[in-house]
Amino acid sequence: MNIAELDTPAALLDETLVDRAIARMQSRMNALGVRLRPHVKTAKCIEVARRQRAAGAVGITVSTLKEAEAFFAAGFDDILYAVGMAPQRVALARSLVERGCRLKLTVDSLAAARAVIEGLPGAQVLIEIDVDQHRAGVKPESDELITIGRALHERGALAGVMTHCGAAYECRGEAALVEMAEQERALCVRAATRLREAGLPCATVSVGSTPTALFARHLDGVTEVRAGVYVFYDLVMAGLGVCRVEDIALSVLTTVIGHQRDKGWVLVDAGWMAMSRDRGTAAQPVDQGYGLVCDERGVPLEGWIVNQANQEHGIVEHRGGIAASGIDVASRFPIGTRLRVLPNHACATAAQHGRYAVVQGSEVKHEWPRFSGW
Amino acid sequence: MNIAELDTPAALLDETLVDRAIARMQSRMNALGVRLRPHVKTAKCIEVARRQRAAGAVGITVSTLKEAEAFFAAGFDDILYAVGMAPQRVALARSLVERGCRLKLTVDSLAAARAVIEGLPGAQVLIEIDVDQHRAGVKPESDELITIGRALHERGALAGVMTHCGAAYECRGEAALVEMAEQERALCVRAATRLREAGLPCATVSVGSTPTALFARHLDGVTEVRAGVYVFYDLVMAGLGVCRVEDIALSVLTTVIGHQRDKGWVLVDAGWMAMSRDRGTAAQPVDQGYGLVCDERGVPLEGWIVNQANQEHGIVEHRGGIAASGIDVASRFPIGTRLRVLPNHACATAAQHGRYAVVQGSEVKHEWPRFSGW
Numbered sequence: 001m002n003i004a005e006l007d008t009p010a011a012l013l014d015e016t017l018v019d020r021a022i023a024r025m026q027s028r029m030n031a032l033g034v035r036l037r038p039h040v041k042t043a044k045c046i047e048v049a050r051r052q053r054a055a056g057a058v059g060i061t062v063s064t065l066k067e068a069e070a071f072f073a074a075g076f077d078d079i080l081y082a083v084g085m086a087p088q089r090v091a092l093a094r095s096l097v098e099r100g101c102r103l104k105l106t107v108d109s110l111a112a113a114r115a116v117i118e119g120l121p122g123a124q125v126l127i128e129i130d131v132d133q134h135r136a137g138v139k140p141e142s143d144e145l146i147t148i149g150r151a152l153h154e155r156g157a158l159a160g161v162m163t164h165c166g167a168a169y170e171c172r173g174e175a176a177l178v179e180m181a182e183q184e185r186a187l188c189v190r191a192a193t194r195l196r197e198a199g200l201p202c203a204t205v206s207v208g209s210t211p212t213a214l215f216a217r218h219l220d221g222v223t224e225v226r227a228g229v230y231v232f233y234d235l236v237m238a239g240l241g242v243c244r245v246e247d248i249a250l251s252v253l254t255t256v257i258g259h260q261r262d263k264g265w266v267l268v269d270a271g272w273m274a275m276s277r278d279r280g281t282a283a284q285p286v287d288q289g290y291g292l293v294c295d296e297r298g299v300p301l302e303g304w305i306v307n308q309a310n311q312e313h314g315i316v317e318h319r320g321g322i323a324a325s326g327i328d329v330a331s332r333f334p335i336g337t338r339l340r341v342l343p344n345h346a347c348a349t350a351a352q353h354g355r356y357a358v359v360q361g362s363e364v365k366h367e368w369p370r371f372s373g374w
Numbered sequence: 375m376n377i378a379e380l381d382t383p384a385a386l387l388d389e390t391l392v393d394r395a396i397a398r399m400q401s402r403m404n405a406l407g408v409r410l411r412p413h414v415k416t417a418k419c420i421e422v423a424r425r426q427r428a429a430g431a432v433g434i435t436v437s438t439l440k441e442a443e444a445f446f447a448a449g450f451d452d453i454l455y456a457v458g459m460a461p462q463r464v465a466l467a468r469s470l471v472e473r474g475c476r477l478k479l480t481v482d483s484l485a486a487a488r489a490v491i492e493g494l495p496g497a498q499v500l501i502e503i504d505v506d507q508h509r510a511g512v513k514p515e516s517d518e519l520i521t522i523g524r525a526l527h528e529r530g531a532l533a534g535v536m537t538h539c540g541a542a543y544e545c546r547g548e549a550a551l552v553e554m555a556e557q558e559r560a561l562c563v564r565a566a567t568r569l570r571e572a573g574l575p576c577a578t579v580s581v582g583s584t585p586t587a588l589f590a591r592h593l594d595g596v597t598e599v600r601a602g603v604y605v606f607y608d609l610v611m612a613g614l615g616v617c618r619v620e621d622i623a624l625s626v627l628t629t630v631i632g633h634q635r636d637k638g639w640v641l642v643d644a645g646w647m648a649m650s651r652d653r654g655t656a657a658q659p660v661d662q663g664y665g666l667v668c669d670e671r672g673v674p675l676e677g678w679i680v681n682q683a684n685q686e687h688g689i690v691e692h693r694g695g696i697a698a699s700g701i702d703v704a705s706r707f708p709i710g711t712r713l714r715v716l717p718n719h720a721c722a723t724a725a726q727h728g729r730y731a732v733v734q735g736s737e738v739k740h741e742w743p744r745f746s747g748w
Contacts, residue, residue: 007463009748041685063647063686083686084631086643087710089381108632111709135687136632136641166684257458258482258510267510269460273437274748277651277722310540311415311721312437312457313509335485336461347685348651351726354747373728374383374648 001364003296003357004338008255009274011353012340013368014298015360017249018231019051025213025230026055032219037061037080037206039228042347045356046074047368048231059102061226065092066374072101080104080206082162082226084128084136085112090119097122104159104204108137113148117155124159125152126204127195131187132167132180140191149200160204161195163188164226168211170283174241181212189221211242232346235292239284245292245300250350251340252291253357254314259330264322265315266333270341272309276348290314291341291349297362298340306341314341375738377670377731378712382629383648385727386714387742388672389734391623392605393425399587399604400429406593411435411454411580413602416721419730420448421742422605433476435600439466440748446475454478454580456536456600458502458510459486464493471496478533478578482511487522491529498533499526500578501569505561506541506554514565523574534578535569537562538600542585544657548615555586563595585616606720609666613658619666619674624724625714626665627731628688633704638696639689640707644715646683650722664688665715665723671736672714680715688715 029036038052041063059078062068068079085105096103107113108128116123130137138144152158165184171177192202208226232250233243254270281288289305308315318325343349358366403410412426415437433452436442442453459479470477481487482502490497504511512518526532539558545551558581566576582600606624607617628644655662667678682689692699717723732740
C-alpha cells in the first residue's frame with residue numbers, strides 16, 4: 001500500500017527512524033553499562049516494544065496497569081509500574097503477580113507502602129525519589145525514605161529506588177542537560193546509599209528520561225535507565241537538542257481542505273484531535289505551534305507550522321505570516337495536497353490515534369495497533 | 375454499581391445534568407422556531423444522540439466521516455458533515471449516500487465543490503460562510519459564493535449555507551455574545567439572500583455554536599442550529615457565562631496517589647491523558663488550570679484546581695498556593711481519596727476516554743461506549 005491510499009489524518013511511523021532511535025539508545029546504555037527498561041507509554045504498541053527488546057532492552061516501564069496487562073499478555077513479564085500506587089489498585093496488581101508477572105510497584109509514602117504490603121504478599125516495590133522538586137517522590141536525605149524502606153523490608157518487599165527527572169525537559173543547552181543528568185544520578189544513588197547504610201537492601205537504582213539518558217556522562221551506581229519518547233522523538237526533544245528534527249519518526253499525515261488566501265492560511269484536516277492540544281514548544285526558544293509542516297515525503301517545509309487548531313481543523317501558516325511567505329497559499333498548497341506534521345510531544349500525539357501506519361519512503365509496510373484508556 | 379467501585383481515572387456523566395442540558399437547548403430552539411441539529415463530536419456516543427433526538431433534535435452534525443458511519447449504523451440518517459470536504463473522501467461519502475444516508479457535505483471552494491459534484495451524483499452540499507474571520511468559509515459578499523453556488527446548482531447539489539462562529543468562544547460578557555450571535559445570524563442569512571438574488575436555491579441556513587445558540591435574541595432567516603458542547607458543558611462555557619459550574623455534566627473521577635506536603639501539592643492519577651492538554655480557560659479571566667477539583671460527589675472544592683499535568687499525574691493545588699490553603703494536604707486529602715475534576719473543554723477531555731460511566735448521585739446507572747479515531 002502507498003501512503004497516498006491512507007485516509008487522513010493518520011499517524012505515520014518512519015520504520016527506519018524508529019529502528020535507528022532504538023539502536024542509538026540501546027548502544028548508549030550498553031556503553032554506560034546499565035540496563036535499559038523502555039517506557040512503553042509513548043508508543044503503547046506491542047510491536048515497538050518487541051523491537052526494543054530485540055535490541056537488548058530488559059523489561060519495560062508502564063504508566064498504567066492496563067499497559068501492564070496488555071504487555072504481559074503479549075509476553076512481557078518484567079514490568080515496572082512507575083506511577084505511585086493507589087491502594088484501590090492493589091488487587092489488580094496482585095492479579096498480575098499471581099499470573100506470573102514480575103511486577104514492580106512504586107510508592108513514595110508510608111500509606112501507599114502499607115497498602116501494598118498488606119494487599120500483595122511478595123510485592124516488589126521501588127521507593128520513588130524526588131531529585132528535582134518536579135513531581136512525586138521523597139527527598140534522598142529524608143527520614144521518610146528510611147521509614148518507608150524499613151516498612152517494605154520487613155515484608156521482603158524493598159526492591160530499590162527509582163526517580164524521573166522531569167525538570168530535564170526545561171533545561172536549555174548541553175551543559176544544563178549534563179548537569180541535570182548528573183543530579184538525577186547522584187541523588188538517586190545517594191538515596192540507595194542511605195538505605196544501605198541503614199542496613200536495608202537496594203538492588204535496583206532506576207533513573208531516567210530521554211534527555212538525561214542521552215546526556216549522562218556516566219551512570220555509576222545506577223542499575224537501569226527508563227526512557228520513553230526517544231523511540232519516536234518529537235519537536236520538544238529537538239528543541240532541547242536531544243535529537244534533530246530529521247530524527248523524528250512520528251508524524252501526522254493530513255490533507256489540505258481549504259484556504260483563506262488573504263490571510264495566508266491553509267486549512268488541513270489535522271486539528272487538535274489528531275495532533276493533541278500539547279503546546280510543549282511554546283516554552284522553548286522556537287515555538288512550533290501545533291507542529292512543523294513537511295511535504296508528503298516528510299521533508300520539512302521551512303517556516304510552515306500548524307499555527308492554530310480546532311477539533312478537526314488545523315490552520316497552517318508561515319511562521320512570519322503572509323508577508324514572510326509572500327506566496328499564494330491556494331497555488332502552493334492546492335486542495336487535496338497531502339502534508340505531514342511533526343508533533344510537539346510524541347506521547348500526546350500518538351495517544352490521539354488507534355494505530356500507526358508504519359512507512360518506508362512512501363510505502364506502508366505495516367499497520368501496528370495502539371491501545372489507550374485505563 | 376457504586377462509583378467507589380470504578381477504577382480511576384474514569385469519565386463520569388451526570389445523567390440528570392445531561393438530560394437537563396438537552397432539554398434546555400431544545401426548549402430554546404423551539405422558542406426561536408428553528409430545528410436543532412446537535413454536533414455529536416462532543417460526546418461521540420450513540421446513547422447521548424438518542425436522547426437529543428428523543429427531545430426533538432432533527433438530524434445530527436459530524437466532524438468526521440467515521441462519526442457519520444457510526445451514527446448511520448445506529449439509525450441516524452440525516453447527517454451534516456461540517457468539515458470542508460477533501461476530494462479523497464468523496465468515495466467514502468458516496469458509499470454512505472448509496473446506502474441511504476441523507477448526507478450533507480460542506481465546501482468553501484470551487485475546487486472542493488467540483489470534486490464533490492463530479493464524484494457524488496445527487497450530492498447535497500452546503501457552502502460554508504465566514505462570519506467571523508475565524509477559520510474556514512467564503513465571505514457573504516464575495517463573488518466566490520455565487521460562483522460556487524452556481525456550480526453546485528447546475529448539478530442540483532446546492533442545499534444551502536452554513537457557518538460556525540468560533541469567535542464566540544473569545545467573547546466576554548453577555549452583550550458581546552448577543553452581538554456575536556446576531557453577527558453570525560445576519561451574515562449567514564445575508565449569504566443566503568445573495569444566493570437567492572442570483573436565482574439560486576438556498577433551502578438550508580445553518581448556524582451555530584453553543585454560546586451563540588443560547589444568546590441569540592432571534593434567528594430570523596435561519597432554518598437550523600448546530601451546537602455540540604452544551605450537552606455536557608465545561609469550564610470554558612462557564613467562564614463565558616453560558617452555563618454555571620454546577621451545570622457541567624462531565625467530570626473525571628480520580629484518586630489521590632501522593633503528596634508534596636511542603637509545597638501543598640496533592641498528586642492524583644488524572645494527568646493530561648485523562649484531562650487532555652486543553653488549557654482553554656488560560657485565556658479567560660479565571661484560569662482553571664487543567665480542571666476544577668470537586669469532592670467525590672461532585673461538589674466543587676473552592677480554590678482547588680489541577681494546576682499541572684503530566685501523562686498520568688495531575689498536581690492538585692490551591693489556587694493561591696500553600697499559603698492560601700493553610701492546610702496539610704496529606705491530612706485533608708489522604709492517599710486513596712477520590713475526587714472529581716471538571717474539565718476545561720468537554721470535547722477534548724471526553725476524547726481521552728473510551729466510555730462514560732453514567733451516574734446518578736453515587737450510583738453508576740449505565741456504561742455508554744464512546745468511539746474515536748478516523
